[in-house]
Amino acid sequence: MKKLLYIISITFLLVSSMSCEDFLDETAKSSLTPENSFTTAEDWDAALIAAYAKLQEVTGEKLPIVLGEFGTDEVQPYDLSWAAYVELMYYTYTANHPFLYNHYVFCYEGVKCANIIVDMPDNTSISNEQKNSMIAQARFLRGIFYFELARMYGRVPIWTSASVDKSEIAKPRSESVDEVYELITEDLHYAAENLPEQWTESNDKGRATSYAANALLGRVYLQWGKSAKALEALNKVIGNFHLYQNYADIFDPEHKNEEYENIFEVQWSHSGYWGLEGSIQSSYWGPRGGGGPTAGGFGWGGFGPTQYLYDSYDNNDRRKTEFFWTEYKGIVQSPPATKKYYDANYGNQIEDDDLNYIYMRYADVLLMASEALNNLDDSSGKKYDYLNEVRTRAGLASITESDGLSVSEFSDVLLEERLHELCCERHRRFDLIRFRKLNEQVQTAYPGNGINIGSNQKTVYPIPQIAIDANDAMKGDQNPGY
Template sequence: MKNLHRTSIIYTLLAVLTLGSCSKNFLAIDPETTANSDNFYKNQEEVEQAVNGAYNILQDLGRLHLWLYGEMRSDNTTFQYNNQDRGLETREFIDQFLVDASAEPIRQFWQLSYQGITRTNDVLARLDEVEMTDEKRAQYRGEVLFLRAFHYFNLVRQYGGVPLRLAPVESPDSALSKGRAPVEEVYNQIVSDLSSAADNLSNATISSAEKGRVTEGAARTLLAKVYLTLKKYDEAIDQLRKVSTMGYSLVTNYADNFSPEKKNGAESIFEIQYLGSQPSLSSNFMYQFAPYTSGSVVTQDPNTNLGGSAGWNIPTQDMIDAYEEGDKRKASSLAEGFTNSSGTFVAVPYVKKYNFGFVEPGQTDVNFPVLRYADVLLMLAECLNEKGFAANGEAFNLVNNIRERAGLKPLEARDINGQDRFREAVFQERRVELAFENHRWYDLLRTGKAVEIMNAHGAREKDGSLTIPTNAYQVTNNRLLLPIPQREINLDNLEQNPQ
């Protein structure tokens, strides 16, 4: 039986590449097919198909896992309790810090991430064997190094130390990992991958039809975020300064960052691409984030029934109250309820940021932002303050550029009169500026605020509730990490996180 399990993991980890032909848009790929990697990679076109297959994993992660663990696990959002459909109860357990190692979403997140890593490793291992220009080879190398680093950055922040797989699985013996690498080693690999990605992408030329591919700016921005997480402020500042010279800028209208008609705009550094006209490539955030009791009022789609798949990522009252009076971002980001077909207002809030209609019933064309220039400005302001508070200095200007767009008065040193006060001001600004973009949980972790804030959040959620278990939201340092999927514990002999 043990050998059967080991054989099973080989197929799971090696799972074939998702390949698609490139047309007028790099997202417009053909239906998934299987191919033997030994007889693939014969020319540049096939390499590009393999690289596109590595991007494809992001769509699956973006539809659920990135917001489930990056947003709904935080104090920004929760869920609408559905007493009629209990089929997705494990998502509730993730929100409530009650999830166990056998939960399907825990296993899926791990497997999808490693499937993405496997695809990048396959490309990297064979890239030098294929005839193409040096510029194109460097571009593809940079893209997949970014993607591998992106997956490992998510994994290490959610699970702690994880197995480092940096080469294709070529045999049954190589299917088993060397165990969980120390957190420091994982971060060293992430930094190495992103540094190399930035260098390889420095001369890449991306056509308008290929907008949405990884760029040098994306690699340096993610690298800066890694350095900020590690509290290496000088290194983060260096990367952020470079990004600030690359032509990015804040768009005038905040909501334009999320409109499908203005994808990959001046403020966008990297976003997960979706194509609403094809079911396998479309997004559906509008449906998942709508209250399940809202019928077609929120989605305006009478042909798509809402059930257990809706009512997720619901803004908390604390999130609603976090916006200052007059903040233009609030109306673009959330609604505090909806008026049902009977004309009655129902006070169940929902994320509105991704509501731009549908292309086909159940299918939307909305991308999901991963990195925006506003994030660059806020990270730079935070790093500068950590290096030393400067009253009404550059860090103030950076934050105030964002506040001005939001219609808010600027921060001034007479009110924010020290490093601690400015640190809190940036923390607050990040919450409302980047709301529902999957940054909040990671900001709580890296600032050391997660236990305190999440226990307070849990107390508010449980107050008067009859549906939340009494042992929910009992957050400790151990529970900040997700459990390693039980299947991986059994098959790969990994050590479990203490819970």
């Protein structure tokens, strides 16, 4: 998708009638409104692309990038001089943690941008087909942003319109997290029903599809604890994608938006300028010890895989060598560095690689379907088929009914398989919460480190304090224990 996303996003937000960054503050920033600013399909599409742009900030910016990883058994900070890193790893963070605030704001900026499209006036001069497509894409995006919020913070305020009445600017948190999940699933069902299975024009590659919406529905329903509904959505995806035989192809920029294994990707592109359109993944996840991500250098070295993660692989597992470097350019990597975020062309340029962030891929769908079937105690054998499709690519022996695994034992196998297949892809925290294994795995990975996870910390982060302070309707309504 042709983007220049940051430039478009900034321009678009300047013409928005209110700023999201101030939590829907009532102060008008401009007399321009969607009704008098957007007159053509191109105008509205630029506004939609601005909503897509917010995915970059939510999933790949410098601070939120680690929120699904730190405090788990698979990723740890190596730079312990930064208190923000240490607090997340050791569970000493508070509601004032800056990473949480950034993530929270980015999500609501995304909600605001998506709502402007959802609220597209009836009399706008674009075709009904274009309008329906844009609204479906916007609702897909809004579903992502609210899913990010719900699984991070639990109950959150819900705004579903860009035109916020003064009485709704200070809005309380939802009465239950179910209320947020209901909105998310409504949005994603709408998207699944109104989006194409794929986009035919090359310039449209990277936009949301019905497959992406159904795959995300599966993820949402699993996290919500509704396995039957998850399976129903995932079944609409299974059989329509494949697994690359070469693991590097999953992340290689040469295979961007190929829709072979990768179902939905957050778009990034090397631009030649630090901090514009290139991804930071290579810089932040890259090998350490070579002077940082300058020309000829390595990664920043601030965080990466744990030794526990690397050691947990069977030596016959292809992923142990395909996913990790134990040495890079003569420098030993201990713990090993991940190979997933390697851009052979631009990887040693500061925060300007060409890597997309793979938000959803087929291996994840197969493992989620296996999980849902196991939760339902299904006896068809399909849970083994889906699990073994992933294991076979890794060169591992199949697990079959003859192994006699109980539902609980199969669940343990599946959780480990998710670790080995999806490591460092921003899933682990939510997997461990869903499987109720967060504290157990953290203690296993860091024995004797004195990490104490409070009962409140096993499910959600605190609502950022600055958000509560800025919203009179939220005063005193913090997640328990924070």
